[in-house]
Amino acid sequence: MTDRADDEPAYSEHDDTSYDATARVVDPGGDDEERRIESALRPRRLIDFPGQPRVRDQLGLVLEAAKRRGTPPDHVLLSGPPGLGKTTLAMIVATELEQPIRITSGPAIQHAGDLAAVLSSLAEGEVLFLDEIHRMARPAEEMLYLAMEDFRVDVIVGKGPGATAIPLELPPFTVVGATTRAGLLPAPLRDRFGFTGHLDYYTxxxxxxxxxxxxxxxxxxxxxxxxxxxxxxxxxxxxxxxxxxxxxxxxxxxxxxxxxxxxxxxxxxxxFDVDDRGLDRLDRGVLEALCRRFGGGPVGLSTLAVAVGEEADTVETVAEPYLVREGYMLRTPRGRVAAPLAWTHLGLTPPAGGGTSAQPLPFEEGEGRFTP
Missing domain, CATH: 1.10.8.60 (Helicase, Ruva Protein; domain 3)
Incomplete structure (x- = not known):
């Protein structure tokens, strides 16, 4: 890791977990070298962000128009697979707006009071980054609806018949939400984002x-x-x-x-077990199980996960998207099926008619392996 240049702005963290507008990369502190290096490699300006030309141009237009009006931009929702730059873009938004950024995540906000504490301490124009926003608790989501639309929250004081709702006005701010599973966001929350950008895999x-x-x-x-x-x-x-x-x-x-x-x-x-097509140990384990143990499928997700010794969520969110996208595996109503490319990649000969007639579908299927 190289040293920071003398003319590069320092990154300062405040006690209230907000970050100075000049700091676009959050230094996690401690001895976690991997995270420090990841931070140092993040581009700091939209013009320096490589790839994603459509999202970059659209987001640049939204931010430039907001700066010319002198008002905070619409709320921004970024979706796409892990590792494509959603967090980096959130920090770039704060940089372009010359505003502080406050970072939290959906799993960290499990009560409406948690969100109220964060929102009530926001400064005017500040950027609030909510990572994995689809994992936020439902009471917090409902509070966020009102905060994003009307810039206020209702604080409930007391319990039972004597409870009173006290409206708390908030300064205008911008929410940047990031999610790997946009389909899990409730429609009322998704509709409150004025700009939605989907990040695709890079060339x-x-x-x-x-x-x-x-x-x-x-x-x-x-x-x-x-x-x-x-x-x-x-x-x-x-x-x-x-x-x-x-x-x-x-x-x-x-x-x-x-x-x-x-x-x-x-x-x-x-x-490090990365082959010439980018498949790692887990990817090859899934294909090996499909082809060698189950004859090419179909086989249910849970059964496949047990065969490779991983959790079903790990197989579904880590290995499966790439295998399906690259044509190694199909998702069918009866289960996962190995495509001809999987057999070829493993140096195996597919059974006659095996795994070639199934049609891929975009929805989740039932569990377990079924035979014709």
Missing amino acids: ADDLTTILTRNATLLGVEATPQGISEIAGRSRGTPRIANRLLRRVRDFAQVHGKGVVDHPAAMSALSL
Whole structure:
């Protein structure tokens, strides 16, 4: 991790958990090197944000118009798979608006009082970032509706027939919500966001740009061939690309010449069980179970998760999106089915007609394996 430049703004954290407008990266403190490095690699301005051109241009228009009017912009909802830059964009929003940012998450707000405490301490124009907003408790969600629309909350004093609702006026502020599962957001909450941006997986060229920049920030000497190899195995996700870059750097420093070149990338990624298509241990375990144990399926999610020794949620949210997107696996009404590409990737021969006639569907199916 390279030292901060002298002319780069320092990042200051206040006791009320809000962050100075000049600080766009939250320093978590302590000895967590991985999180400090992730923070240091985040772009600080919208113009420096690589990839996602549609979302970047749309969000830039919303922010520029708000600045010209001199008012806070509409609330912003960012959705998409993990690791694509939702948190980074939230911090960029605060940077562009030159406002502080306050960070919390849905799981941390389990009572309406928790949200009321946060909202009542917001300053005018401040940005409130709610990560994993779909996991917020329902009473807090209902309070957030009123706060986002009318900038006030009703504080209940007392209990029973003598309870009194005291309206508390709030200064105008901007909520930036992030979610990996937009479908779980209730419609009343989703409709209160004036701008909704969906982040897609990155192209290999975008990841190459990101890795080249980050290698420079980390002070790592890298060749185009080494960067390209890492980008091709990063599953279209910058977070994964940055992690693999650091692991290849470590390998090059210990076993190589200190240069992230193609041989170092190949050897390091093989050591860390990342194959040439970006599949890791869990991905291959899922495909192995589908093809070898269940003859290509169909098999239910719970059964498949038990076969690989993982929780069903882990298989569904970590491995399955990439496998389905890349055509290794299908989701059908009767269960998960291995696609022909899965058999080919594992070097296996699919059974005659096995796993090729099922049609993928976008909804969740029942559990358990069924035979025709």
